[in-house]
Amino acid sequence: MKCQEVNKLLLAYLNHEVTPSERMLIRAHLVGCNACQQELAALSALQSRVRQSLQVSAAQVAPSPQAWNRLQARLIEDAHPSLSWFRTWLQRLAPGVGRIHQTDKRGVKMKKGLAFTVIAALVIALAVMAFVPAVRAQVGELLRWFRFESPAGGGEVSIPGSVEFTPLRPTYLPAGFQAMSVGLNPEAASLNYWNSSTNQILIIDELRVSSERSLPPGRKVTVNGQPAVLLTGLEGNISFVLLPPTPSAPITPPADSDQIVPLESVPVSETVETVSYTDGRQLIWHIGDVEIRMLSNLPEEEMIKIAESMAPAEEESIE
Amino acid sequence: MDSADLIHRCQTGDEEGFAALFHQYKNLVYRTAYLMLDDAGEAEDVLQEVFVQVHRSLLTFDPLKGSFTTWLYRVTMNHCLSQRRKRRLPTISLDKVSAAALTEPQSLVNRVEDEEVVRQAVGRLNTKLRTVVILRYYLDLSYAEMAEILNVPTGTVKSRLDRALKTLRQELEMVPCTWPVKEVVK
Structure with a gap:
């Protein structure tokens, strides 16, 4: 060679x-x-x-200590396509406005953006109740109405939704928490709360699941004696759109209950508050065929107390 | 624990088995991605994407058809390449780097700096050459294993590694190593 x-x-x-x-x-x-x-x-x-x-x-390098928790949260997200459908459905109704759940490079991408038709739906619902009783009777044939704490402040209000399950609501909330939005669809519900003084958030998502569905991996805890899982060390940002206490002008409800009202036609002024958290926790448990996921930066004991206070929302009969 | 046992546990729905699988391989996947991308945040993103894909695909993974680690490396490399494409930054071939841009030999004083110099030189290789260097010199894979991961002939792996070493040599010979390197003469 x-x-x-x-x-x-x-x-x-x-x-x-x-x-x-x-x-x-x-x-x-x-x-x-x-x-x-x-x-x-x-x-x-x-x-x-x-x-x-x-x-x-x-x-000299290693993954972050939060890598496993981030992955768990991502796998949960991956396993719930109907919740993604829910968000897409809401986004079509009011694109570009809503609770924005952002992520930085190190944070958890908890949700891709819950469009704020929740607020639009609430405003429309308030208008329907306040101004058009006849339409309300017609709508009542298609929708079920449940009472929740009013995101506009000042007590409780009935929120309509074509819901096929009875959503739950917390009957205990720590002082200072205000309801920011409520969203309902046949398979899911989402209740969002915020304490603006302490910058603490409380996001409760409810999703109908198969009764055989198991809880994701995580630290095992109990809610009312039932098994639950707690994920910790979560990071992210949430933006809330703040509404004035009452609508600034009368709102014409849709003649057709299926008609989508563009958000631009709703004359409300809004400010956006963004809350960043690095000490987020997610508590996940089942009640019957509903999986509840509670995201918060409250202490664990408070989260468990809120979870244990969850009860079916009162349904209002529209006749 | 043996990866075959962990995979079997995962395939029977044992989520703790998946957790164990993640913790067993997370460093390997992260560090490979870090060497490919030179960015801790992007390496973390790749780590997430790889194990989301692993979680999705484990049920259909057949250990009789191939090694899990080979499959894991392939998934990791694919996500690294996707991440690099997202950047849309041009990779500059080392051949085009002028001598004037290289570090003066006098700046090398210790082993730590030399490792940084070498790492930066590897970082300046184009994607194909950088990939074979990391697969060979970090993951210690054979040419056949590399060919399987990259889905190219063994001859292609050989020629890419030859070009990579030639390119690195041209740059690094201008910056001599000042600490003893074990030489193996066969």
Whole structure:
């Protein structure tokens, strides 16, 4: 074998990637060729240098301690396509406005954006109740009405939704929490609360699931003696759109209950408040065929207390 | 625990088995992604994407058809390549780097700096060459394993590694290593 041929194979020879016959020929050549021996030594030194550098560089880095919790949250998200459908449905009704759940690079992408038709739906619902009793009777044939704490402030209000299950609401809330939005669809409900003084959030999502569905992996706790899971160390941002206490002008409800009212036609002024959290927890448990996921930066004991106070929302008969 | 046992547990719905699988391989996946991307945040994103895909695909993974680690490396590399494409930054071939842009030899004083110099040189390789360097010198894979992961012939792996070493040598020989390197002469 000539030097030129040997040189082409030297790296593969060093890496034990030549055939037995090639190996024999190369060895025979190296015995009598100082130049190729030096080339072999230089290649070997270079490989060692590169290997050492990569091994040392890699050993100096590691995934963040929150990596597992982030993955768990992401897998839960992945496993609930109907909740994604819910968000998409809400976004179509009022694109671009809503509770925005953002993420920074280190944070948890808890949700991709819960469009704020929740508020639009609430405003429309208030208008329907306040101004058009006749329409309300007609709507009542398609929708069920449940009482929740009013996101506009000042007591409770009935929220309509074509709900196929009875949503739950907390009967205990720590002082200072205000309802920000309520969203209902046949398979899911979402209640959002915020304490603006302490910047604490409480996001309760309810989803109909199969009764055989198991809880995701996480620290095991109990809610009213029933098994639950608690995820900790969650990070993220949530933006709330703040409405004035009452609508600024009368709102014309849709003549057709299926008609979608563009949010631009709703004359409300709004400010957006963004809450960042780095100490988020998510409590997950089942009541019957409903999976409840409570995201908050409240202490664990308070979250469990709220969870244990959850009760079916009072249904209002519209006749 | 053996990866085959963990995979079997995952395939029977044992979520704690999946947790154990994650913790067993997270460093490997993260560090490979970090070496490919040079960015801790992006490496973390790749780690998430890889294990979401693993979680989705484990039920259909057949250990008789191939090694789990080979499959895991392939998934990791694919996500790294996707992440790099998202950046839409041009990779500059090391061949085009002028000598004037390279570090003066006098700046090298210790092993730590040399490792950084070498790592940066690897970082300046184009994606294909960088990939084979990391698969070979960080993950210690054979040419056949690399060919399987990259879905290319073994000859292609060989020629890419040859070009990568030649390119690195041109740059690094201008910046000599000042600490002893074990030489293996066969």
